[in-house]
Amino acid sequence: MKWIYIITLLTSISVSSQAQKYVERDGEVHFYSKAPVEDIEAHSEKGQSIVDVGSNRIAFEVPIKSFQFEKDLMQEHFNENYMESDKYPKATFSGTFSGFDINASGKQNVKASGEIFIHGVREKWNAEGKMRVENGKIYLETTFFVLLETFDIEKPKVLFYNIADKIEVNLNFVYDEM
Amino acid sequence: MMKCKIQILLAVIMFISGYNINAQDDLLGELSKDDEVYPVKATFKGTRLINGHTIETRGAGNLDFVIMHRFGRLNSGIDEFFGLDQAVIRLALDYAISDDVSIGIGRSSSPKYLDGYIKYSFLKQTPDQFPFSATVISSAALDINIREQQPPVEDRMSYATGVLIARKFNSAFSLQIAPYWLHRNVVEYNEENEAFALNLATRVKITKRMAITAEYFARLNDSAFPDNTNNAFGIGWELETGGHVFQLIFTNNLGMVENTIIPGTVNDFFSGDIHFGFNISRAFNLKRNKDEKSW
Numbered sequence: 001m002k003w004i005y006i007i008t009l010l011t012s013i014s015v016s017s018q019a020q021k022y023v024e025r026d027g028e029v030h031f032y033s034k035a036p037v038e039d040i041e042a043h044s045e046k047g048q049s050i051v052d053v054g055s056n057r058i059a060f061e062v063p064i065k066s067f068q069f070e071k072d073l074m075q076e077h078f079n080e081n082y083m084e085s086d087k088y089p090k091a092t093f094s095g096t097f098s099g100f101d102i103n104a105s106g107k108q109n110v111k112a113s114g115e116i117f118i119h120g121v122r123e124k125w126n127a128e129g130k131m132r133v134e135n136g137k138i139y140l141e142t143t144f145f146v147l148l149e150t151f152d153i154e155k156p157k158v159l160f161y162n163i164a165d166k167i168e169v170n171l172n173f174v175y176d177e178m
Numbered sequence: 179m180m181k182c183k184i185q186i187l188l189a190v191i192m193f194i195s196g197y198n199i200n201a202q203d204d205l206l207g208e209l210s211k212d213d214e215v216y217p218v219k220a221t222f223k224g225t226r227l228i229n230g231h232t233i234e235t236r237g238a239g240n241l242d243f244v245i246m247h248r249f250g251r252l253n254s255g256i257d258e259f260f261g262l263d264q265a266v267i268r269l270a271l272d273y274a275i276s277d278d279v280s281i282g283i284g285r286s287s288s289p290k291y292l293d294g295y296i297k298y299s300f301l302k303q304t305p306d307q308f309p310f311s312a313t314v315i316s317s318a319a320l321d322i323n324i325r326e327q328q329p330p331v332e333d334r335m336s337y338a339t340g341v342l343i344a345r346k347f348n349s350a351f352s353l354q355i356a357p358y359w360l361h362r363n364v365v366e367y368n369e370e371n372e373a374f375a376l377n378l379a380t381r382v383k384i385t386k387r388m389a390i391t392a393e394y395f396a397r398l399n400d401s402a403f404p405d406n407t408n409n410a411f412g413i414g415w416e417l418e419t420g421g422h423v424f425q426l427i428f429t430n431n432l433g434m435v436e437n438t439i440i441p442g443t444v445n446d447f448f449s450g451d452i453h454f455g456f457n458i459s460r461a462f463n464l465k466r467n468k469d470e471k472s473w
Contacts, residue, residue, distance in 0.1 A: 023208075050211045059205030065216040072237025077418075080220050081386045086349050094206050156387060156419075168185050 014155045020053040020102070022138050024174035029062050031146075034166040037061050038094060040074060040163055041170050042067040049173050053102050059094040059114055060171070079124060082153050085118055107132045112142075118151040129171075138175040143168065185353035186382040190386040196342040217302035221311055222354070224459055225272060225280070225297075227379045228393040229431055229439045233297045233313040233344040233430035236274040244270040244284070246434050251445065268434040273464075286434050292414060293435045304347060308309045310345040329364065335361040338436035340377065351468060354379040358395070358453025361441050370402035375440045381416065389416040390424070395440055403441050410443040425457040 017165045027047030033040040044067035062087035069075040079085040094112010107130045116125035129142030146167045148155060155163060181417035222360040224234035225242065238244060246268040250261030258264065268291075270284030278299045285292055295317035303311040339362070344354035356377040365371055379393045391414040397403065412429030433439035445451030 026280065050208055052205060056386070057205055059209060061206060061209045063214060063216070066217075071461075072240055073461050076220050076364070077239075080349075084349070149384055151369045 002084045021178040022051045022053065023051045024173040024175045027060075027062075027171065027173035028066075029169065031167050031169045033167050035164045039067070042069045042075070044068065047171060049140075049175070050178070051080075051175055053100070056096050056098060056100070057094075058097050058114070059145075060091070061090050061092045064089055065089065065167065068151075081156070086117075088120045093117070093127075095125070102133060102138075105133070106137070109150065110140075117144065119153055121151045125151060129154075136177060140173045140175065141171065143170045145169070186217070187218055199369060205397045210433045213375065215304055217270050217304045218311065218346050221303070221344050221352045222379075222381050223389065223416055223418050224425060225459065226425075226459075227354075227381065227391050228414050228425070228427045228429055228457075229410060229434060230377050230379065230393055230395065230436075231295075231313075231315050231340070231342065232252045232355075232379065233298065233299060233311050233342045235278060235297055236272070237311065238274050238283045239463055240274040241417050241462045241464050242272040243460045243462070244268075244272060244282075245458045246270070246286075247457075248429070248432050248434070248453045250453065251450075252428075252454060253450040253454045258334040264315060266268055266432050266434075272459075285434070286438075287387060288432075289438065290324075291319050291435050291438070292322050293317060312344075313342045315340045315342060317436055319437050321437075335470040336360065336435075337438040338440070340436075342377070343377075358401045358436065360436055362441075366404070369441065370399065372399070373402060373441050374398040389419045390414070391416050391427075393429075395443075397440060406444060407441060408446050411447045415431050422461075423457075423459050425458065428452050429455065 016067070025048050026045050027049055028043070028045055029047040030041060030043040044062055044066040047060065047062045048057065048061045061062065062085045064078060067078065069078065092112060093116045095112055097110050097112040099110040100108055109128065109133050111126065111128050113126045116123050127142055127144045129140055132139050146169055147163055148167065201204040221235035225232060225234045225236065226244070235454035248266045248316050250258055250264030252261050254261050265290040266286070266288045268284050268286040270282055272280055274280045280297045281295065295315055296314045297313060299311065301308065301310065303309065316339045317337070318435045319336050320331065338358060340352060340358040341357045344352060346352045352378070358375045358377055360373040360375065362371050362373070375398060376396045377393070378396070379391070381389045381391045383389045393412045395410040398407055408430060410429065410431040410433065412427050412431065414425050414427035419422045430437060430445040430451055430453070432441045433442050433454060445453070
């Protein structure tokens with residue numbers, strides 16, 4: 001019966017050694033809210049992500065408090081009132097992707113599907129992006145839209161500025177081999 | 179045979195658990211290894227709570243226009259329109275030189291004062307690492323009431339220094355404790371030049387944008403002041419609307435600089451000598467965030 005153990009052990013080792021993982025620890029994430037009164041944008045360089053080229057899995061994470069706004073008070077409101085970042089410190093995505101070949105050259109259109117987690121709300125999520133390989137690094141860029149109401153992000157009625165219902169999010173990640 | 183089955187079962191469990199480690203959540207788990215810890219923000223909403231300061235300073239380049247307004251006593255009767263006929267105001271500009279250092283200048287009416295301060299936020303509360311935030315404030319005020327025989331400037335100066343210590347216990351509850359030292363160059367014959375006080379302040383959020391606030395200045399050397407003066411006390415209702423903070427307040431005090439807050443409170447809150455008033459601050463950004471690039 002020992003062989004079962006050995007096979008099991010070998011299988012789990014081979015699963016992890018097959019995994020070719022690439023990681024990005026300071027990825028750029030920014031978002032825009034285009035509204036009549038004032039455009040609001042914020043930027044973080046603390047996006048993290050891992051892609052596993054072996055199993056086509058991908059994971060993202062960005063700390064909500066890492067977003068920098070042009071106006072200090074907006075940043076405070078964003079954390080305190082909209083995102084409740086003490087309670088929900090991160091936004092994450094994890095899922096699988098398709099359409100990427102590590103050996104191909106040029107930009108490749110990829111699709112990802114999985115679960116996104118923002119402001120305590122978990123949602124099935126599909127997104128499209130572009131990936132390319134250069135000097136052993138994987139470049140990823142993607143843009144998607146987030147509706148505030150999907151993630152229970154409340155828009156106050158009495159405000160001296162407006163925010164849009166739909167937020168545009170851009171990611172720009174460069175992965176190194178792990 | 180039984181043993182064999184158990185072994186197979188164990189092997190299956192091992193396989194499944196081994197597989198699971200490599201499944202979905204694993205990648206996210208690998209990311210969360212070295213999470214950055216961010217200091218606690220927004221312990222209080224405004225740089226002032228009622229009459230006194232809070233530990234808060236604004237982000238670098240922020241200019242706050244502050245309007246503080248106090249009406250007369252609520253119990254002054256219909257002839258005075260319950261205090262609304264009278265008004266004492268302080269107009270001020272506060273500028274944040276850096277994220278931690280602010281300076282301010284203000285002008286109060288009745289009694290007329292010109293005041294200035296510097297505020298330095300030198301400790302930050304950080305989750306699981308440091309339990310409180312601390313700010314030091316140092317201010318100077320010049321009495322500019324017009325008299326027949328105007329004393330020289332140095333005789334009309336007073337100085338205050340406070341060490342403000344605050345903790346945000348959770349997203350709804352913040353508490354501040356602050357020892358103050360007030361020095362007045364010249365005082366009345368029955369008063370002392372040095373005044374020591376302990377400021378206690380709290381904010382309790384009732385909704386995301388509204389809070390109830392309270393503030394108390396307990397004088398530590400009470401005997402140094404005339405018998406008809408009291409400790410300053412106030413309660414308030416705070417509304418934040420993005421860019422503005424409105425604070426509606428009820429206090430026994432008309433003072434808006436330390437020299438009129440700490441020793442100068444004549445009214446007794448609990449006898450109904452209450453002044454209604456408000457603070458409004460409007461923030462302007464004179465400098466763009468330094469982290470902002472060409473994105």
